[in-house]
Amino acid sequence: MEFKDYYKILGLSEQADTSAIKAAYRKLARKYHPDVSKEKDAEQHFKEVNEAYTVLKDGEKRAEYDLLRQQATHQAEGGFRASSDWQNASSDHAGFEQEAGGDFSDFFDSIFGAQAGGSTHYSNSRRSVNQRGRDIHHKIALFLEEAFEGCQRQLSLRVSEPDANGVLRPRDKTLKVKIPAGVMQGQHIRLAGQGEAGIGEGKAGDLLLEIEFAPHPYFAVDGRNILLTLPVSCWEAALGSSVEVPTLSGKVKLKVAKGANSGNKLRIKGKGLAGKEGEQTGDQIVTLQVSLPSSHSSEAEALYLKLSECEADFNPRHVFER
Numbered sequence: 001m002e003f004k005d006y007y008k009i010l011g012l013s014e015q016a017d018t019s020a021i022k023a024a025y026r027k028l029a030r031k032y033h034p035d036v037s038k039e040k041d042a043e044q045h046f047k048e049v050n051e052a053y054t055v056l057k058d059g060e061k062r063a064e065y066d067l068l069r070q071q072a073t074h075q076a077e078g079g080f081r082a083s084s085d086w087q088n089a090s091s092d093h094a095g096f097e098q099e100a101g102g103d104f105s106d107f108f109d110s111i112f113g114a115q116a117g118g119s120t121h122y123s124n125s126r127r128s129v130n131q132r133g134r135d136i137h138h139k140i141a142l143f144l145e146e147a148f149e150g151c152q153r154q155l156s157l158r159v160s161e162p163d164a165n166g167v168l169r170p171r172d173k174t175l176k177v178k179i180p181a182g183v184m185q186g187q188h189i190r191l192a193g194q195g196e197a198g199i200g201e202g203k204a205g206d207l208l209l210e211i212e213f214a215p216h217p218y219f220a221v222d223g224r225n226i227l228l229t230l231p232v233s234c235w236e237a238a239l240g241s242s243v244e245v246p247t248l249s250g251k252v253k254l255k256v257a258k259g260a261n262s263g264n265k266l267r268i269k270g271k272g273l274a275g276k277e278g279e280q281t282g283d284q285i286v287t288l289q290v291s292l293p294s295s296h297s298s299e300a301e302a303l304y305l306k307l308s309e310c311e312a313d314f315n316p317r318h319v320f321e322r
Helices: 006-010 018-032 042-056 059-071 106-112 144-149 234-239 298-310
Strands: 136-142 151-162 168-179 188-191 207-213 219-222 225-233 241-247 250-256 265-268 284-291
Touching (some): 136 144
Antiparallel strands (some): 151 168, 219 225
């Protein structure tokens, strides 16, 4: 079934008020009225204009259509079906009277129900519309320190909610969000009822926060583990030493074994992201990187020369000589 865009049919924007809708209808009804129009397919155009006006002039019905329009699913073959959570409280209709244009379309009937006995109007009994509000998806970027410790953030969101007339209008929404310690990259946090408002007695949608990590100057993340590349001097690596290492909770001392090499990995237990209940907290994985000064004093060069004589049998490129 083809989806009908009633706003497009009347040449209006979604923000059009009642007077604009009425003016557009009158103009197009005169243009396409079958008794006077010489336009091609005038009768069909007149029916579409009449149907669009019948829906958009009524605040409650317009709100229902607006919500369905947002959530409509256009299938690959160009068809249309309402989303799976679409529901009506009753099949009766409130004051739907056709102006003079004949039957409404199948699309109209799929939303508001079929005509009763082929008459030109619908039941006058009121029909309530109950529709769950739309979920809002929002990405939030955290520093690793915030993810490690947990934090509170204030968010500003743009949502659509029905006004006093039931017409969906955009508005700004601000709320404070508590982020628990140990959240992970790509994790979703669901805040029930903080999405867009429902229609009638429909529940509000949820707010789904997707966690992203802002780039860190020296830490990286692998699951719950925190990764760090740690430069050490050649003498610290050769002789062994105790060096100061940054972690997300402050600096700690780390023992570098005698004869360490670049690429050696050391583990600091429990210094990663906290696990949920029953899950293990991550660690900090430290990768050593042996570093040399960019320049040397004459005394240092003399010591290196002495070292080369003492370690003359050492060939770091022996793997290439196989």
